[in-house]
Amino acid sequence: MTSHLAEAEHRLGLSATACHHVAAAVREAASTAQRAAGPELTGAQYRTLETFSRETCRLYEIRPGLICVYTDEGNRVSMDDFRALTEHGLVGRDTSTSLSRGQKITVTERGQQALAGPHPPPTAPAPAPGPPAVRGPHR
Numbered sequence: 001m002t003s004h005l006a007e008a009e010h011r012l013g014l015s016a017t018a019c020h021h022v023a024a025a026v027r028e029a030a031s032t033a034q035r036a037a038g039p040e041l042t043g044a045q046y047r048t049l050e051t052f053s054r055e056t057c058r059l060y061e062i063r064p065g066l067i068c069v070y071t072d073e074g075n076r077v078s079m080d081d082f083r084a085l086t087e088h089g090l091v092g093r094d095t096s097t098s099l100s101r102g103q104k105i106t107v108t109e110r111g112q113q114a115l116a117g118p119h120p121p122p123t124a125p126a127p128a129p130g131p132p133a134v135r136g137p138h139r
Contacts, residue, residue, distance in 0.1 A: 058102030
């Protein structure tokens with residue numbers, strides 16, 4: 001009877017090891033699929049990525065500690081969107097140029113793939129203002 005219990009214990013150990021290997025493989029496959037699908041972008045981030053692909057944009061240090069992104073036409077681009085796109089690896093910048101001269105921003109291959117993929121849903125417009133409140137007579 002002791003040998004049967006020892007054999008059962010051994011088989012349970014092997015089964016547990018196999019389960020851990022399968023779970024690790026599933027986690028890796030899910031992680032790979034998520035990376036391949038690309039990050040989920042907000043509507044604003046997607047529009048910013050489109051701007052970077054259409055227009056020449058540069059990152060400038062306006063004064064010490066103040067960094068901004070502008071198109072060559074002079075339109076300012078959201079720094080929050082720029083940071084998010086950079087963190088996702090969708091845009092890069094030319095660090096061979098100083099920030100005072102402006103570092104050109106380019107869309108990476110991964111960014112091009114994000115542009116070719118599905119677009120995020122548009123953000124709902126703000127509701128139209130309703131009619132003015134009607135007040136009763138004052139007493």
